Amino acid sequence: MLGNLMPSLQKKIIEQLPNRPKLIIMDTMNFWMDIAMEDLLKTISMVDLLMVNDGEARQLSGEYSLVKAAQKIMELGPKYLIIKKGEHGALLFHEKHVFFAPALPLEEVFDPTGAGDTFAGGFIGHLAHTKDISYNNMKTAIIIGSAMASFVVEKFGTERLQEITKEDISRRLNQFVDLVNFDMDVQ
Template sequence: MDVVTIGETMVMFTPQSSPLMRYAESFIKRYGGAESNVAIGLARLGHKVGWISKVGNDEFGKGMISFIRGEGVDVSQVKTDSHAPTGLYFKEVKSGHNVTVQYYRNGSAASHLTPRDLDPDYIKQAKFLHITGITPALSDSCYQTVKRAISIAKENGVQVIFDPNVRKKLWSEEKAREVLVELTTLADIVLPGLEEGTFMFGETDYVKIGKRFLETGPKLVIMKDGKKGAYVFKEDCYELIPGFEVDEVIDPVGAGDGFAAGFISGLLSGFTVEKSVEIGNAVGAHVVQIPGDFEGLPSQWELKQFLNSGATTDVLR
């Protein structure tokens, strides 16, 4: 197994007849979750990836497992809860820069994850454990589950990649900062956004934010800054890896997950950190041009086509 990730995926409904839910008479059903987005992205790029989660014993949960399995992700560690439902959310895409999300996930099956749901042998076979700041926000048992997963990884030489993925709707800002900084101290690689760094450390200068992240313990920090690209911070040096211009942003949700999938794929393929970030930038740019959280995640062939059309060199060669 190349990567193991853990977290909730929900059923997503998007208004079809009108961008506003109040006027919508029909909806499109999709699936969405940061961790499964990353898993699907990595699978499409040819890697072996496993997803740990919990779903309800309902039609939504059954459909979700079937769909994610069909994308090439190992779902053998996804448990079914007969006493809690699969989570839902609604997404209004008014424009490429105006997206509203409403969650209905309180008490969902995934919020009932516990450390007992983890198989240490499954985690320790991976090269990377990918976690986000969303899962520990769902419940105390989810927080404990993430902490246990990290402990298993560290005990077995599995590198921990942490994406803060701030979700202010899920918990208080004070609690969010406390836990996100704590998880940063336990990670080997951190993938924050610039705004997330400002939220966590109260700084607005990207250099100061990058240094604050490094001071907490990770050996590598990749800080995303939208279409500008991403900054690589390691030891006492930093560098901006430029992003890719796109004709139109259709749906920005999932771009960060795409970046994570592309970046991790680059590392797994043996590329330098800088080239891996370039691949991450490319995947993120590809994602925003297609509606849906994961639909724009490219295959390896699609990624090569995108890179060769917008870059002077083939970084996948």
């Protein structure tokens, strides 16, 4: 999991690995698109999953529609793409598939700092823990990332993450299930 960093450095890290990992995830930002687009495109071509926000996906692809943006970005190399939309949730794209993870509607967002990194941590943590990098397990992972991010914004810095228990996490995950679960017998 390559955190947001100078793309040329992310690339060097990949090249230093004696064995290529089964899954390389890369986070990046608009700043590198502005000043180091060539390095950025080279590094993007070497990873399996790219993680950006909606504005960055649009800037990188030149497309306003996130569906079109996703197709263009996956043509750059990554087989998977996560587009984070802040309080509006996150999208996971793979081939022709798309999965949507909502953000939990919160009474109050105390401090949004670290939400994106916490999301990434919850996501990669679930994949690493289950040793399953399938698209189906990525859907679960994106929900877990969203749940973790929903905690971190409730207090300053990492305060909230340091105090929550496993039960708090389970309860929150159940809220996500309730949030999107519906009955549909398509006739």
